[in-house]
Amino acid sequence: MIDPDEYGFSTRAIRAGHQRTNEGEHGEPIFPTSSFVFDSAEQAAARFSGDEPGNIYARFTNPTVRIFEQRLAALEGGERCVAFASGMAAILAVCMGVLKAGDHVVVSRSVFGTTVVLFNQFMGKFGVEVSFVSLTDLAEWEQAIRPNTRLLFLETPANPLTQLGDISALADLAHQHGALLAVDNVFCTPALQQPLALGADLVTHSATKYLDGQGRAVGGAVVGSEEAIGGEIYGFLRTAGPTMSPFNGWIFLKGLETLKLRMEAHTRSATELAQWLSKQSGVERVHYPGLESHPQYELAASQQQGAGGILSFELEGGKEAAWRLINATQMISITANLGDTKSTITHPATTTHGRLTAEDKEQAGIRDGLIRIAVGLEDMVDLKRDLLRGL
Ligand SMILES: Cc1ncc(COP(=O)(O)O)c(C=O)c1O
Structure with missing residues (x-):
């Protein structure tokens, strides 16, 4: 497997994440299995306790999906990526991982309509307060911030008028107030924009769009640091199970090769x-x-x-x-x-x-x-x- 730090974008897109099996396959394999076998009771216990890394059950991890996750993390410049069954499941995972009742979120008015419904209707039901602001007006973002603001969320460019949010400025603003910045990078993909390098903490994707690129499958992902993703965002996947199938993971990782x-x-x-x-x-x-x-x-x-x-x-x-x-x-x-x-x-x-x-x-x-x-x-x-x- 290549070390992503040593290779350029296209090489990472084509080769990152694939650890060849003993079969010597050149293309990435699909692992259609719901669970994984342990060598012994001791190993099973060590896997479950987290003392030993490795696969347990396909709701948590799958080797094909992991190739996609590692490849996308390498392209976005993040330490960790978790794949989801859809782009909306990825955004929900950010909410479930970052927010709790009583928290406040500032969201661009120009996000995907279903994202508005998720924040307004569903997060609102669990006591999360939401303010919607103009994507392009930094002063409005600043005015909307409250002591309990935990997350700023935007898409840039936005649909359908292609307005932009200033990622670096919004990252600074979020961090000054102890909040996180999440960017939906669906329109640009990491081929054209890397929000983490501009200061964002989390990047979400609907893999359904350009990552696949050929309209074949529904999927999503969240990318960020190990600290931001490895705890509650991965924990939400493991517990609630909006898991990407290995077949879809394979489609998306092949899509990345030509991104x-x-x-x-x-x-x-x-x-x-x-x-x-x-x-x-x-x-x-x-x-x-x-x-x-x-x-x-x-x-x-x-x-x-x-x-x-x-x-x-x-x-x-x-x-x-x-x-x-x-x-x-x-x-x-x-x-x-x-x-x-x-x-x-x-x-x-x-x-x-x-x-x-x-x-x-x-x-x-x-x-x-x-x-x-x-x-x-x-x-x-x-x-x-x-x-x-x-x-
Ligand atoms: C910008 C953006 N974010 C998120 C989503 C949701 O993704 P999915 O349909 O994969 O759940 C979409 C879907 O159209 C989108 O356009």
Whole structure:
């Protein structure tokens, strides 16, 4: 097995975490087993007491899933990663690991809708207080902090308007107040942004998106220091069991092997499409961190190594024009998922953000003419032709 500290990003993505078995396999093996056998009663007791490391039961660990965990930890620059059955299970694990009744959390208003429900409805039920703030307004984050604030949580870039949070500034703010900073790194992945190096304490992932990259499986992960992850976050997995299956772990670890190439290609295509869309008549505005017109272009350039594959744009003519364009496409998939080789198109105001009140939508900037595209890896000429049908 390679020592991640001695190798570059792509080598880590391809080789980290795999300890060859006695079979001498070149590719990583899948271990479909629910439990593991001990040599003796003494060894069983030592494994259970924690005196001896090793596998016990697949709710806790599995060798295939461990390769994925070690590989992702090596890419994010974290000491430890724990994999979960979904991205939401990973975020729940952060909550269960870090928070207790009476604690307070500050969360960006621009996080994934289900994350809002998790914090508001479910964590609220257990006595955790939540304040939602503007992702981009540092003063608002600061004002929201209370003596019992334990966690700051954000996504950057955010969906669907691609606003950014300043990770270093928010990490400083969290640490000044004895809180932790958790960053959902789904949009950039470690190929384009490493929040731990910028001061974040925890990184969460929906592996369902770019880590797989081909829309095949649902999974998640949390990465951080041994101290931050090894206790209650791993303990929550072990106790509650939102465990990643070895089959899915294998899909994700193979996905990581091409992550950098794919993220660079997604970025190239999204940049070209964003520039092209900016010049089309009927398009009022394009939101993409790789455009100089983006209000946080400089932050994107300093915090990220690429602008990523997600863009959104606003059409003159509101919902009618947006639906007409979406319905006119013949190739791009009308689906809410992102991070796939296949480009996807959505109308946020009536889908992902459809449950927001008109006032909340206005405040969040989700207008009726807004369309989001997660730019896949198809030929650019085909993407433009498909969009032109309805432009
Ligand atoms: C930014 C972000 N975080 C978390 C999630 C949740 O991940 P999952 O669907 O794997 O539970 C999603 C899913 O769409 C997402 O887009």
